[in-house]
Amino acid sequence: MKIIGKIIAIPFMIVLTLFGAMTRFLFxxxxxxxxxxxxxxxxxxxxxxxxxxxxxxxxxxxxxxFLLSPFGIQAIAEWLIDGVNGISNRLRFYIMD
Incomplete structure (x- = not known):
């Protein structure tokens, strides 16, 4: 049963990894x-x-x-990108386990 969950998690991990890399570059x-x-x-x-x-x-x-500075909207965007990367890493650790 655990192997099925890992197989299902692989595409989500790939998509989140690519999305995180793309948004980090654009950011x-x-x-x-x-x-x-x-x-x-x-x-x-x-x-x-x-x-x-x-x-x-x-x-x-x-x-x-101030909103355009690194302490405004940019800080919120970086927090969201870090969250996406964190979810991708959690899925990667789940798959490797």
């Missing part, structure tokens, strides 16, 4: 671009504040810059 590429955009938006928000633009606009630009 690394997008992360570098989003970090640069975040820095530009942070500098823009500081410039808007110094020049006397409306404070409300400066805050929204800074919030958007």
């Amino acid at each position: 690394c590429f997008a992360s570098s671009i989003l970090t640069v955009i975040s820095g530009i938006l942070g500098l823009l928000a500081i410039a808007m504040f110094v020049t006397g633009c409306m404070l409300n606009n400066c805050i929204w630009v800074m919030v958007f810059a």
